[in-house]
Amino acid sequence: MKKLLLLLLVTISFSVTAQDIYLHCGKLIDTKSGEVLTEKTIIVSGNKIVSVENGYVNPKKSEDSIVDLKDKTVMPGLIDLHVHIESETNPRSFVAKYTDNEADVAFQSTVYAKRTLMAGFTTVRDLGGSGVNIALRKAIDAGKVDGPRIFTAGKIIASTGGHGDATNGAKTGLLEDPGPDEGVVNSAADARKAVRQRYKNGADVIKITATGGVLSVAKNGSNSQFTVDELEAVVETAKDYGMLTAAHAHGDEGMQRAVKAGIKTIEHGTFMSEVTMDLMKQKQSYLVPTISAGKYVAEKAKIDGFYPAIIVPKALEVGPQLQGTFTKAYKRGVPIAFGTDAGVFPHGENGKEFRYMEEAGMPAIETIQSATITNAKLLNSENELGEIAAGFFADIVATNDDPTKKISTMENIVFVMKNGVIYKK
Known part of the structure; x- marks a missing residue:
């Protein structure tokens, strides 16, 4: 029986x-x-x-x-190559890192993950958070949480005081001296250790901040923040571990250093020169334009108190530039990959990027291809996605x-x- x-x-x-x-x-x-x-x-x-x-x-x-x-x-299914699935920028987010526990971040990330999936993005590349993004990826893969397939960088890699140093803006007693484990490097040796640590932690890709950024609590939004030897160490080590590399970059010099070192995708590319565009064509480095994020930060910077005062001038300068840079880069033949920087703006609104890209001169079918076959290839998944x-x-x-x-x-x-x-x- x-x-x-x-x-x-x-x-x-x-x-x-x-x-x-x-x-x-x-x-x-x-x-x-x-x-x-x-x-x-x-x-x-x-x-x-x-x-x-x-x-x-x-x-x-x-x-x-x-x-x-x-x-x-x-x-x-659509692929967004630049999201931050753990968080969403708002006036509270700049103090949230001192008030929210890891569990708070984890529960909220599940909301953002489902919203992203419902917007048609079945795969995303998460380019930096607290490390909860790795656990979220595992939970989604195990069927415990609804969300997109995630390729994640875990924690980003920055330099001391750079865009991505989580202690920026803290009071004296909280100004710690983070190292490679926390994502802060100051030498080629540090850079190699940070990449290996991310591999150990379970990250899929490597994200560095080659220049200053808009939303960090620091004055400069575009200065170079990695030396050439540090960048080369990141790329060489990431290659050893089979990990795709991405560089946040607004300033042109930082972009050039990153591209020459072999970084595969340049995120934002705000003040990119024609020389850098030609270099990217030569090296087959991809621009991930994130026009949506630029428009959002420029709009919110006009609202008193939405961002800390130190961020406002950077947002007003950088935000309006992204779409124009994208137009020039596309016309010059720079390879383009689809990415939005969702998390800087509300998750689930990723689809606006298609409209902004078409407005900037890219035919609609090419915008869709950038979010499908192009991104699948960059993720080494062109035979599956x-x-x-x-x-x-x-x-x-x-x-x-x-x-x-x-x-x-x-x-x-x-x-x-x-x-x-x-x-x-």
Whole structure:
């Protein structure tokens, strides 16, 4: 009898997991070719795409299901290459690091993670937090929390007093001298140790702050903050551990040093010169423009008390520059990757970046490709993410309108599937 019951349970379990999903798509964006196809059926089994068929194909098994997306435009799950999933900037955030416990950060991060997923971003690269982002990634992978697939830097790496030194702005008694473990380096040896520590902690990628930044409680927002030998040590060590490198950079000299050292993505790129643009083309370094963040900080800096006074002039200077720099870089042929800096502005509003990129001169289809096949390649996941094709993860989203004709529809994702599970319908 026990054997019979066990066999019955196994049979029931198999029948549940064997259910396939047939997505009937009115329009389907082929991110590889850049074409918008019509009347296609995506067949999903488990967490993978089995095939993409012409026309509206009906299920072969009675337990299979159909999802009607005939009046929608369907595309691969979106990838944001620059988010900070643990937090959101607001007037309180500058004191929160002294009042919030790690548990507070963790619980709040789950809210931001779900909001990001519901906005159609099924994969993100988290570029720095307290280290809770690593635990969040594990919780999402284990199915304990709803959220995007996360590639995380853990804690960022900065120099003493640099953008990313968490003790900036603290009173004398709290002005500690953090080291590589906390993400502060002052030599090539420190830099190597910091990269190895992030690997040990479970990070996937490395993020450094090559120049000053807007939201750090420090005066300069664009000065160089890493020496050449420190940058080379970061890149060499990250390469040894198979980790992608990213550099926050507003100032041109800091960007040039980072690109020459081999940093793969330049985040923001505000005051990038034509010389640096040409260098990025030569080195195949990517610009992650984060126009959304620039617009947000410039807007909020005009509100009295929203930011500490030391931040306001930086926000007013840097914010309005990002979109114009992106236009020049795109026209000059700099490789572009999609990234928003969500967390500087509210999570879930990532889709605005598509509209800003199109306004700046990038065709709508290319903005979508930057958030799919380009970012998948940078994450070394080009055979799993960024396309709707057999063998790829079933990360699929849909909009009401065709974004190649109305890009603002990317701000209203109406269907979300990640790993074959429907989260929004």
